[in-house]
Amino acid sequence: MSDIIPAWSEPFLANDVAPAPFLRMPATPTREWAEGDCSGRGVRVAVVDSGIHADHPMVGGVSTFVAVELDEDAPDGVRFVEGPHDDLYGHGTACAGIIRSLAPEVELISVRVLNTNLKGSAFAFARGLDWCIEHDVDVISLSLSTANEDYLETFWDLIDQAAYRHLMLVSAMNNERRRTIPSELSGVFSVACAPGQDRERVWCNPSGPAEWGAAGIDVEIAWNGGQTVTATGNSFAAPVISGHLARIVSAHPGIAPWQARTVLASIAENAPTQGRRGSA
């Protein structure tokens, strides 16, 4: 018998092979099974955006703040500045408010990657996402993307890392029909707008690249100054999926992203009914 062990075989040849992820899925999944008490309790959700206005009534507090600031003198070209910060625009506050409305007990983390300079914005974005992965944030909500193709490989690598660590990475599709990163990569929960304003309703599009649909057209969102505005954009649909994933992770701790896709699809508006399954 050969004693050769090809690379990458170690996890399967060890004496105590790690157990495969397990999900006790009922024949007819219910909302309660899928999302538990819908609180998002014990789940950390990062909003990688323009910052979060923590005092906004629709946000209900932020547990951790970190701002990614470009700094040529820093070893990695950026500094991670912890401590409360403002929302530069209101956009991150809007996303946080949507997540809070769906999962009221999550720990919100504000990862501010926008600065007052256009230069290096894709770099700061990637480094902010990297920070979330390094800190094992359960759900990472991205309502921004980059069209800079130079960063394709960087984001591919980050998405893979997130998947292997069982972190849910949610990304809004661009509002125009053009390629942006990482929205169109299959490793993220990519999101576009679906009909209506009801955030409880989600849709699944197995053909991609917009894999999930949720409310984002003419929706009321939190904005700077404690105000609300009515807005349209895939940016506001993505946090809806982030909120549902927070519920799912809370109900099924340790769930892998590929399992979470199955759970989320089971509660989708276009999930086959029992009868349809029978006729399929």
Added chain:
Amino acid sequence: MRRRDLIDQLTQLTVDLESVVTAAPATEQLRELCRSARLAFGAAAVSVAVVEDEIALHYVASSGAGAEQIVGTRLPLGAGLASYVAQTGQSLAIERPFDDPRFAREVAESTGFIPSSMLITPISSKSGHTLGVLSVLDRASGGHDALELAAAFATSASLIVHMVEDTARLARILVGAVQAAAATSDDALASGLARATRDLPAADDELATIAATLTAVRAMDPVARDRVIRLIADIVELATPRRRR
């Protein structure tokens, strides 16, 4: 053609090119584009702002309400919806944007027009870099396709910005090549061109260098010229990667 005539013509050419070489953003074309977009959307106003030095938005063209006031305005990145779109490349459609007291309200008030809705879309280069933003205020039409329609106008704006930049670049190359040619042969021509182009940006483009080199080659005697051309052809062939079959 007499040498004196040639000098006069070349000098006139560089003078004519000055407006192209030193062209500011194509405000006239962009203004027409804003007007077309305003009519297509039935909007109160449409404006185009370009990213300046990666730290500010400069409103260079507008049509409709507040147009004269907004053009020329510079806003630092880091405040306002347009700034957000420029930074993220993500378009936004917002109703009642001025409910937010921190919003760049003073800018809107300075134009004498406060919109009740805004649709802002990025103007991007082919490589994906944001060149600026196009803003549509108080649109009356566009429906479900409003974002796509705005994106189409933004693409046209991008082509205008690119066209102006490319034309200016070509003009700089031409001026550089003419200067290089003149410097090798005739003092009067060189000084005439230098006078005509003294206010133009330096023509430091790689192509200008190539043009100057080819001018020098052309001035050689026929035997030497043939040898140099063959040598260049051999070097180019050696340096060109062969495709795998």
